[in-house]
Amino acid sequence: MEAAALMDSSVYRADALMAQQSVTTPRPVVTPVPRLNRFVRQLQFRHQLTEWGTPSGSIAQVLPALVAQAMGEECLWVSDKEQNKIYPNSWSGLGFNLNSLYFLNESKPLQSIRTVLCENTFPFVIIDIRQRLNSADLHFLHTAVKQKKITIFLLRPFYLSNKNGNPFSKQRINSSYSISRKSFQLSVVKGRAAQKINLSFQEVLCG
Amino acid sequence: MAELLSLFNYQQTPEEFLPYLIVQSERPQTLQSLSSDIMQITESIYVIDLILVEKYWSRVASKNNRSFTQMIEQVVRQEVPDATLSLLCEHPFQGLVFFNHLKMHESRGFFSTSSLFAQKIYKNMGWHPWMLAARQAHDCFEAAHCLKKERKNFHGKLGQLQRFVERLDMQEFSGLQQAHFFEISRRFKGFIGSLWRWTFPEQQTTPEELTLFLTFDHYQRLQGFPWVPFFQDEPASQQTLLEHSVSDWGSLRESLFLDLEKLSRKPELAPPYKIVQMQWTLTLYDMSQVTETLFFKYPLSFEEEREREFETLLKQLQFCFEGFRQRMRERDAEIAMINTPLIVGWLLEVTKGFVLSEKEGVLDFEEQVSRLKNIEIQELDNKMKSSIQTFKVFDHFVSGLDYQEKGLSAKDSGASVPLVLDQPRPFYLSPEEEELSPTDIKSFQFLDRTSSDWWRRQDALDSYRDCYICELTNKSFVFAYRNYKGQWFQYGL
Numbered sequence: 001m002e003a004a005a006l007m008d009s010s011v012y013r014a015d016a017l018m019a020q021q022s023v024t025t026p027r028p029v030v031t032p033v034p035r036l037n038r039f040v041r042q043l044q045f046r047h048q049l050t051e052w053g054t055p056s057g058s059i060a061q062v063l064p065a066l067v068a069q070a071m072g073e074e075c076l077w078v079s080d081k082e083q084n085k086i087y088p089n090s091w092s093g094l095g096f097n098l099n100s101l102y103f104l105n106e107s108k109p110l111q112s113i114r115t116v117l118c119e120n121t122f123p124f125v126i127i128d129i130r131q132r133l134n135s136a137d138l139h140f141l142h143t144a145v146k147q148k149k150i151t152i153f154l155l156r157p158f159y160l161s162n163k164n165g166n167p168f169s170k171q172r173i174n175s176s177y178s179i180s181r182k183s184f185q186l187s188v189v190k191g192r193a194a195q196k197i198n199l200s201f202q203e204v205l206c207g
Numbered sequence: 208m209a210e211l212l213s214l215f216n217y218q219q220t221p222e223e224f225l226p227y228l229i230v231q232s233e234r235p236q237t238l239q240s241l242s243s244d245i246m247q248i249t250e251s252i253y254v255i256d257l258i259l260v261e262k263y264w265s266r267v268a269s270k271n272n273r274s275f276t277q278m279i280e281q282v283v284r285q286e287v288p289d290a291t292l293s294l295l296c297e298h299p300f301q302g303l304v305f306f307n308h309l310k311m312h313e314s315r316g317f318f319s320t321s322s323l324f325a326q327k328i329y330k331n332m333g334w335h336p337w338m339l340a341a342r343q344a345h346d347c348f349e350a351a352h353c354l355k356k357e358r359k360n361f362h363g364k365l366g367q368l369q370r371f372v373e374r375l376d377m378q379e380f381s382g383l384q385q386a387h388f389f390e391i392s393r394r395f396k397g398f399i400g401s402l403w404r405w406t407f408p409e410q411q412t413t414p415e416e417l418t419l420f421l422t423f424d425h426y427q428r429l430q431g432f433p434w435v436p437f438f439q440d441e442p443a444s445q446q447t448l449l450e451h452s453v454s455d456w457g458s459l460r461e462s463l464f465l466d467l468e469k470l471s472r473k474p475e476l477a478p479p480y481k482i483v484q485m486q487w488t489l490t491l492y493d494m495s496q497v498t499e500t501l502f503f504k505y506p507l508s509f510e511e512e513r514e515r516e517f518e519t520l521l522k523q524l525q526f527c528f529e530g531f532r533q534r535m536r537e538r539d540a541e542i543a544m545i546n547t548p549l550i551v552g553w554l555l556e557v558t559k560g561f562v563l564s565e566k567e568g569v570l571d572f573e574e575q576v577s578r579l580k581n582i583e584i585q586e587l588d589n590k591m592k593s594s595i596q597t598f599k600v601f602d603h604f605v606s607g608l609d610y611q612e613k614g615l616s617a618k619d620s621g622a623s624v625p626l627v628l629d630q631p632r633p634f635y636l637s638p639e640e641e642e643l644s645p646t647d648i649k650s651f652q653f654l655d656r657t658s659s660d661w662w663r664r665q666d667a668l669d670s671y672r673d674c675y676i677c678e679l680t681n682k683s684f685v686f687a688y689r690n691y692k693g694q695w696f697q698y699g700l
Binding site: 103 | 522583584586587590591592593594595596597598630631632633634635636637638650651652676678682683684685686699700
């Protein structure tokens with residue numbers, strides 16, 4: 001009885017997913033910041049690996065988080081700051097629906113990331129880790145993106161530069177914050193977009 | 208007024224989880240439909256531990272739009288029809304006292320010690336049910352040969368306690384509530400002291416997640432109450448003795464797969480049985496044995512696992528093996544054994560599981576895709592070392608608490624209310640506030656001033672926190688606050 005029910009439910013699941021896929025059309029990324037929207041319009045995030053250089057901690061991650069929020073997909077945020085506690089109010093304050101945001105916080109999450117990507121449970125995965133990724137890891141992420149149509153944001157704790165390129169990511173963007181100028185700066189290292197944009201603190205966080 | 212406001216808000220927090228269920232039943236085999244952890248107190252009174260299966264029942268409860276307590280009540284009514292009286296409680300002994308009281312008054316039905324009604328009754332309960340529970344607990348531990356030293360001269364000391372309360376003309380045992388257990392223990396010996404401690408158990412919180420390698424300290428929850436497991440059948444097991452020793456996961460995996468295949472064909476593990484815990488006892492080259500325990504965050508059906516080629520089980524066994532190998536490498540670091548650990552055999556045992564009735568096990572076809580998604584995420588969670596977390600943020604003021612972790616299957620209380628973020632907040636909070644030296648701070652930007660819980664503090668100024676984003680001299684950015692004395696503390700990343 002139970003096995004039959006499970007079989008039927010898996011058919012139902014497959015049908016539902018197929019139906020979902022057939023009606024899904026790429027929606028433009030619309031954040032509450034108009035100038036940011038214009039900047040990201042030329043970038044393609046869906047089903048791509050995008051690398052973000054975020055050397056200024058949480059404050060610099062606000063911009064990729066706003067873009068992620070605007071994508072409106074069920075998302076898993078993976079981090080390796082196990083000794084720190086996740087503060088969900090930050091994400092909620094950026095407009096994330098916490099019902100579709102999941103967190104995984106462990107000291108060495110690489111193996112878990114592999115399991116997550118193999119299972120293909122989340123269409124969107126944000127990886128915020130300080131751990132060094134070698135080319136095999138990056139290749140794995142690239143393959144997951146291509147084969148399973150997953151969107152991945154890889155947040156790195158340093159400035160990205162062309163000196164050390166990453167052939168596996170479609171786009172490489174630096175996001176930083178300057179206290180003296182009270183402004184965010186986005187600069188594209190790889191990808192089709194204007195090279196640089198400055199957004200004021202007020203513009204990003206207070207509309 | 209502020210205190211009153213916060214008190215009302217606390218009323219809105221989710222229901223308290225009571226981990227033990229006391230049931231009177233003549234058919235103990237039916238109790239397995241609730242949990243695998245059962246303890247027999249008297250011939251027909253059983254205590255059921257719900258800690259390991261909490262997540263599962265919460266998930267089923269959520270699916271059926273019920274609370275955890277309502278769900279357990281429904282299962283007891285359906286699966287244990289001869290149980291006329293059942294009680295959810297914080298501690299087995301506390302529950303036993305209450306249970307005896309209810310029985311004496313010929314009460315019937317399902318009770319919970321967390322209800323306001325039960326708390327009022329408990330405060331006004333006479334000594335008779337307590338004395339009876341003490342004797343029942345003594346007889347139970349005597350049969351199990353537990354606490355021998357503490358129980359010495361129990362009946363004499365219990366009589367002494369009875370005379371003592373009669374002399375004081377104390378009708379209710381709550382009259383002695385203020386007496387600390389070690390004072391009772393000093394006067395009436397250790398066992399009665401322990402019974403006293405269990406009568407008013409301290410509030411214990413269950414860890415949010417039972418991770419793969421973390422054995423939840425039941426002792427802590429039970430506060431020294433010896434748990435005597437009630438086994439009805441021998442646990443299903445599969446033993447393997449290898450001809451050659453192995454030390455890598457690749458070789459182990461093949462043999463383990465065959466073992467799991469054999470285990471899955473055992474009739475006692477056939478549906479509706481679901482496993483919660485397994486033990487893997489490895490025999491090493493020096494014939495020493497190491498036991499690894501596997502916990503499943505959500506109960507697992509062996510039949511479903513076989514269909515999926517034991518993906519979850521093998522993943523968890525692999526985590527166990529990697530942890531074990533790391534420990535062995537550290538142990539044998541001095542003798543530089545390249546291939547440690549050399550394994551020559553093992554025993555796989557299903558140590559905990561429970562029988563699931565068809566009604567709860569079958570998926571509802573009318574479910575939304577999101578529900579199926581939830582199940583998918585739970586299946587994924589079973590394959591992970593750490594747990595996937597979800598949170599909800601309160602849209603009302605709760606003193607000292609502005610968000611809460613929720614279960615993967617917890618039902619939404621409604622549409623999420625996005626906050627208007629006027630100031631950035633850190634994504635991660637430091638475990639403890641760290642004091643920063645002003646010389647470490649290169650530049651800073653003021654964000655806002657907070658002053659929560661000022662009414663609790665002796666010095667109201669102490670509640671002021673001026674929050675800043677700081678750039679440190681090492682070029683990292685942190686969130687810090689400055690108190691009214693000018694000291695800096697880092698609170699987030």
